[in-house]
Amino acid sequence: MENDTLYFEANRSLWNQKTPVHLRSEFYNMPAFMAGKTSLNQIELAEVGPVNGKSMLHLQCHFGQDSLSWARMGAKVTGIDISDEAIKQARELNSQLSLDATFVRSNLYDLKENLEGQFDIVFTSYGTIGWLPDLDKWADIIDHFLKPGGTFYIAEFHPVLWMFDDNFSEIVYPYHNTHEPIITETEGTYADREAPIKQKEYGWNHGLGEVITALISRGIYPEFLHEFSYSPYNCFSGMVQGEDGYWRIKGLENKLPMVYSIKAIKRGN
Template sequence: MRDDISWDTARSTNRENWEDRVPLHEAAYSLSAFDDPDYFSSVIRTDLAAMAPFLPDGVISGLDVCHLQCHIGTDTVSLARAGARVTGVDFSPGALASAAGLARRLGLEATWVETDVLEARAAVKGDFDVVYTSIGTITWLPDLARWAEQVAGLLRAGGLFYIRDGHPILYALDENADGLHLSYPYFGDGEAQIWDDASTYAGDGTVTHSRTYEWAHPLSEIITSLITAGLQILHVEEGTTLPWRFSPRTIEVPDGFAWPEAERLLVPCTYTIIARKP
């Protein structure tokens, strides 16, 4: 089902859902693993390796990093553990409180900013060497032109933008079908897709506020929004694995999940874009 809903209403509804997810994800994300000082989230292990060729000296240590849509901060504190000076941004006060608590427990410094990502430039102080976002982010946003403007505005000259997220063609698939079956729009028309699902992608618990709104964005729109905002595209890649189980048919592989081997090369699961601000 789709709806031409206002952004304020959709954002408020989605925030209620994400507030409900906080305790479920605190339990599901194995936060005790971070007690090992050498531990990094699997997402950050993958993303740091992908960013390395584009970073000064191949490392993020010593750089100012803004993590947009940071949720409970597991990836943000992993970036801090890698030596970055981090600022985590999210619209969920519960998620940011959880993130701040995790950072304090680990003795890691971080700044946390509660704001809608589409207003991030006005809410976040300073500019950054790297703006980072990864996994499950921009489908929650109706306006990618405005999003890309925030990214560009947060970057200092020469700064790097990195995103890895679920591929738009993946989100067009019916995750419960017996095969790779397209059921949802690949191309967006500005209308929100309405979901009523009490489950979440991690853990076995359920949320009270089950309704959410998401928007389809084809890969061309994502790339064009960044170019229009003034960024130079350096690298685009499509991947075959995901850090969460999208479908019951996906199977566990190192650092994530993938379609059965016979289908693995038929459809991408993620895309990665690396861009620079001139």
């Protein structure tokens, strides 16, 4: 656990550096977002369903674009993230847009100490669980904050992608979680590869069986598991955009699963 704390602090520092870069990036396109464009993708919009009037907990929300997009659709959203800078910016955006979202700075594993209540929906998406070493603790947090009969939803990059090196030329990392961190040091960030950011980051890969078993063990049962051969984002090296507007790895188009989604319901009255 002591080592995990060191990993979390290193990652928190990294995301504090990334946040201002992301806010300025074309990737996040803040002018369009501020003008009313949703940051959500068709995958989650189609699968989560109506949110108007529902309470939503958004885990690992970054600087709140998706949280605020759900709030624009009528959800009562609480977003949490480990990054101080991201939460600061999320609160400022919420104020500028005159929305009613709440943002809490917390390590996900410490959330019981920093937040009260239960929610109709717990939501997380794209590049989140890879920062967590233990999905049993993750599922425990979801169970704690999700109302009986409530919906958990995740859209996430497929664990097969994280097995490859940066150029997708060879497999270098395990599919299964070994509980030892995958340590990488890259320059820039997916939203701006030229950004002056260079720091080690610590991550963990989680196979689909691990994800589903962690949820089921808490009585949160999937309605579906969907896998997609494309990404909504141009966020990996060597991607090409198809006629459908989605992104795939050049030379491996439609050969790799790139995204998966799970919608699950918590048993109870």
